[in-house]
Amino acid sequence: MTATDGTVSQTIDRLIDAEQERFAETHPRSAEAWARGRKHFLYGGPSHWMRRWAGGFPIYVEEARGCHVRDIDGNDFIDFCLGDTGGMCGHAPEAVTRAAVRQLERGTTHMMPTEDSLWVGEELTRRFGLPYWTLTTSATDANRGAIRIARMITGRDKVLVFSGCYHGGVEEAHVELRDGQMQMRNMIHPNGVDHARVSKVVEFNDVNALEEALAAEDVACVLMEPLMTNFGMIPVAGGFHDAVHEATRRTGTLLIIDETHTLSCGPGGYTRLHGLEPDILVAGKAIAGGIPAGVFGVSEETAARLWKEVPHVNPRQRQSAHFGIGGTLAGNALTIATMRAVLEGVLTPKNYEKMIGRADQLAGAARAVIAQHGLPWHVTQIGARMEIMFSPRPPLNGAEVIATRRGNLETLLHAFYMNEGILVTPFHTMFLMCPATEDADVDKHSAVFGRFTKAVIEAGV
Ligand code: PMP
Known part of the structure; x- marks a missing residue:
């Protein structure tokens, strides 16, 4: 790691700290529930898969409908994670x-x-x-x-x-x-x-x-x-x-x-x-x-x-x-x-058409943000699914993912997303559309991703 890499990574760590503080302040009931959950579950939640959320802890869900989730603090999220695909039909169809x-x-x-x-x-x-x-x-x-x-x-x-x-x-x-x-x-x-x-x-x-x-x-x-x-x-x-x-x-x-x-x-x-x-x-x-x-x-x-x-x-x-x-x-x-x-x-042909259309929009807008700032990032899309990666082109294989992954920047993006009311798969930056995903949901992501991009450029990371 060069000195510059070290400084960048310290800056990212500081930004993650700030996002996690912001998250804890705006999600007090979930924070408290998580602390209680840790007393009786091996890894805090009923499944260990529920613990990887970049805000620092998961939100506790009050209700989920279509592509929206409301947590017990009353916050609304656009859900592009959709239970890491289990919710691809949308919530409560x-x-x-x-x-x-x-x-x-x-x-x-x-x-x-x-x-x-x-x-x-x-x-x-x-x-x-x-x-x-x-x-x-x-x-x-x-x-x-x-x-x-x-x-x-x-x-x-x-x-x-x-x-x-x-x-x-x-x-x-x-x-x-x-x-x-x-x-x-x-x-x-x-x-x-x-x-x-x-x-x-x-x-x-x-x-x-x-x-x-x-x-x-x-x-x-x-x-x-x-x-x-x-x-x-x-x-x-x-x-x-x-x-x-x-x-x-x-x-x-x-x-x-x-x-x-x-x-x-x-x-x-x-x-x-x-x-x-x-x-x-x-x-x-x-x-x-x-x-x-x-x-x-x-x-x-x-x-x-x-x-x-x-x-x-x-x-x-x-x-x-x-x-x-x-x-x-x-x-x-x-x-x-x-x-x-x-x-x-x-999961009908008609609904697939709609979901794929939304993914086209989301991918197009994210590519436009990346191009506008000339960033070495890329977007991959297939059907109703897409991914943003912090490398200039899609990886050919797992070795290229290992070599190019910027895990801490991903964590920062995910924590930022959570604070801005967006959920993506916590393991990497993957988005999935459901039949209920609407234009407004896609547009909100485009705006949030634009703000994130500006913020990291200003921070020099
Ligand atoms: N196959 C693939 C391709 C998957 O992505 C997953 C879960 N992410 C599984 C199998 C396992 O699914 P489950 O956890 O429902 O058993």
Whole structure:
């Protein structure tokens, strides 16, 4: 670090302190609630994911509607975080609320299907193209099920992921490349798993590394997002999907595409938009309107191979029907009812058009601010999702994110946003539109981002 870098970083730290003080003053009830929460929750809130907010502590939510959240201090926020995608339908969407209440009155979980499930199965196939589906209670669990199937039918143990990925609590994916070596991501504890035996990791968009890693034919599956959204957005390079497809076919490796976040690209995710042909497709989070849910769909060939390993059971023969996938609550009547409401009435082509239009506006305005000041920053947008990064061009892979990330400036921006009534994903500067995001919400962001930009230029950071 040079002396100038050191001074800049001290200035940023001072500015963060000032923003956090401002936040504490204007959010006293949330501050007090957070202090109380710390007495009874391991990490302050009911989930440790709730603690990363740059204001210093999370707001406690009184009510959330559409893309707005009101906290217990009476402050209003425009929510571009949307529960890190779980809220992509918008908060309290009418169709989901009605379906949920109706189902709550008729029973939520009985380990038997409801007729709504028939509609859901048909619609999942129509949207994503894969013929056979299974529900889980989270995207993590859907990924786990998909990996288990890939191992069962290939007889191989390893899972290949891309450095910087996130696929939930999936152990095999908790690795990244540091200085060319596979290491645990974020210093996550290996949890007794021998990652050298079960994981391989290469850089995104690196065809040679991928081909080399698959050449030994010991990889059960490649697990990937169609473009990376969890380490700052990393766009996919032209031809990379063709190369992944070809290399997985050639080496007998299954391809699992995780659309949990990229569902924001359109009604059938990135897969349908770009004609990808995964063996297994995973989705989750928003797919049941915020009711915990995940899904995975498998191709005809994958299903046929699986049925050889695990045939349909004949109830007369008292066979074990359990093969380590999903849980008792998976596919319950409440999830099915809300998933139907989402697919039928919320994540519709018309609403996607609106959401993508808003993201176009938000991205355009942010680019204009950056260009006006000649800053070495950039904006990436795909469908209803966009990201601002403090580097001159989109990263090619995880290594470039590590090399260019300005984490403290991101924290400053996020703390500034919180004080100005804007929420973005706390892990990086990603925005998501929901059907209820309006022009005024986008315009407010443009003004706030303009003010932030001026403030940091004046401060010399
Ligand atoms: N896959 C992807 C691509 C994700 O981004 C996430 C969560 N951020 C997950 C899976 C896990 O989802 P959940 O926490 O709902 O299990």
